[in-house]
Amino acid sequence: MRMPAVEKRTEGQSAYLRLREAILKGELLPGQRLVEKELSERYGLGRAAIRTALARLEQEGLVDSEPYRGAWVRAIGEEEALEILEARMALECLVARHAARKATAADVERLRGILREMERRLAEGDLLGMSELNRTLHQTLVDIAGHRTAARLIEALRAQGVRHQFRTILVPGRAQQSLAEHRRIVEAVAAHDEAEAERAMRAHLEGVTAALRQTQGGLP
Amino acid sequence: MRMPAVEKRTEGQSAYLRLREAILKGELLPGQRLVEKELSERYGLGRAAIRTALARLEQEGLVDSEPYRGAWVRAIGEEEALEILEARMALECLVARHAARKATAADVERLRGILREMERRLAEGDLLGMSELNRTLHQTLVDIAGHRTAARLIEALRAQGVRHQFRTILVPGRAQQSLAEHRRIVEAVAAHDEAEAERAMRAHLEGVTAALRQTQGGLP
DNA sequence: TCGGACAGGATTGTTGACAAAAAAGTTGAC
DNA sequence: GTCAACTTTTTTGTCAACAATCCTGTCCGA
Structure with missing residues (x-):
């Protein structure tokens, strides 16, 4: 379509x-x-x-x-929300590897620009802005990777999991941690280090998973 | 639906x-x-x-x-066929880990039964039967894993990639290799060794990928 | 009082007709 | 022969009406 x-x-x-x-x-x-x-x-x-x-x-x-x-x-329960995160982890690690392999200097600049904007938002306490840039950063990695199949699947998973993930932004300290995790991913991509990019992405999504578990039972 | x-x-x-x-x-x-x-x-x-x-x-x-x-x-080209395999690899490794964690003795018996049937088919030179059991084995692993999200995604990827994968059965020696790879997966699951199950699944799908590359350009 | 039967209303599933757009065919000029 | 303009045909998109099914409320008998 x-x-x-x-x-x-x-x-x-x-x-x-x-x-x-x-x-x-x-x-x-x-x-x-x-x-x-x-x-x-x-x-x-x-x-x-x-x-x-x-x-x-x-x-x-x-x-x-x-x-x-x-x-x-469709209501996505807690168990399924975790499944969605696990599936995303599998696919986003694949994307991180591809992005590390393919990133150009311009791509890296773009990613670093997003990181700087995230720092700005964090300094202002703008959690919503951070969340939006979080998404932008992930989408940029997907674009750089140019893996259409993974992109399609990740987008569908994101749509399903968005309501649950939204609440992780409220976990104290999560935003700072998230920024550090994103920085690690970007630097691995910049260094064209596929294995490190994968490890960094896995660590990041494990952080998201932990935050989600922390907020279980508390849908806004 | x-x-x-x-x-x-x-x-x-x-x-x-x-x-x-x-x-x-x-x-x-x-x-x-x-x-x-x-x-x-x-x-x-x-x-x-x-x-x-x-x-x-x-x-x-x-x-x-x-x-x-x-x-x-929709026509799936060679490049996309490889993407589909990569995405499947990511998700089926996740499934292999879950299956290794969850498998009961009955599950393992079932998997071994499928392996025995595959050996029988291989001995008879029945490549089609082997291919069908290949699918049964993978589906059984997905069932054991009980990861509904991954199951859904894998099924959609399978449907998209089926025409390309079909031709790997014609690669000389691929069926024997495939059987050995499947056996390694099953034994890792039986041993509840998540990391080995993942490695075995990755090796198997890398074998499928190599076979696919070998047949490139020759759609039946 | 409780359970089953039934009717009515709400909603989904299907049909056929018409509107809209693209594809294919025809014609005439150069 | 080629190309542009026009016409016709084919196919998709939409609409309204009707058929089919389910849900809910009411009534009646045990």
Whole structure:
């Protein structure tokens, strides 16, 4: 599904993007029923488009459905959230290796720029900004790696795990630690050291996992 | 999408399963146009069901489409085939570790049973049977691991890579090597040795990768 | 009081028609 | 023969209506 600029989108494409975003942003909550007629009215799109979008979102793991009983936002439990992190770890280590192999000087500059911005945000106490840059840094590594298959899988996992991961930013000291971990990854990539890049990525995601375990039971 | 027994399926579910199978089996070829009306007539299903199935298959990576221009079976090139193997390697190593941690005596017996059957097939020169048992063994490891997220991802990757992997069975000596590699995995799982299970799985999939490189350019 | 039967309403699944867009074919000028 | 403009055909995208199924509430009998 090639995704054109806004003006040229089909209703089906708009429906998919808007519902996906609503789920990722928490406007549509885990367990919430997704009634076609209601969504159709809310988003001003036809029912056929909504149905198609729901099918797509279901394949992506964000929605569950049953014949004649409808669809709902899939709830990701604690156990699955950890599974998602483990799968991400496996794939992001692969990406880190590839990025270390392929990074150009410009790529490294870009990564270091993001690190500097992260430092700035941390100094301002802007945890949300940090979280957003965290994502930007990971996405940049994926871009540098140029491993499309891993990129696709990581994006789907990120979408599924986003609600759980969000809360790790509230763990005291996690932001500082995260910055140090990211710096280690970037320096390994800059040095074209594949094994160190993998170890650094693994350590980082183990830190995320630990933070997640620390916040278990406390969904915002 | 809970998948009920045949009698209770919606047309949408039937369409998805039948089209998916047709793609995996090579009845619908890479690059082939998937025209809704034609598929509707061929499979005796409504156009709406076909549309929904195509959307699902597209999310799964088996189909590509463009607005107003239709859908086609996605062609997986050599480079992507290797990417798929790399991503599988990352995830199947994770699975091997989990299987090594969790395997019961009954699980190990089951794995050894599959190995014995593979030996039988190899002795008979039945490469197709070997290939099928190869898949059974991997699936059994995934079952033992009980890591649903990895299972889902591996299944999608398998579906995408199946056409390329199929030709590795024709590489001289690959079947014998594969059996030895599988045996090493099973024994590591039996010994609850996570690190060895991971190493054995990595070595196995590296063997698959090497076989694939050996056959490059020669799609059947 | 409790459980089963039934009706009505809500929602999903399907169908067929029409709108919109792209692909293919035709025609005429150079 | 080539190319551009135009027309026709094919196919996808959308819509509204109807069919099918499930859920909920009510009623009645044991």
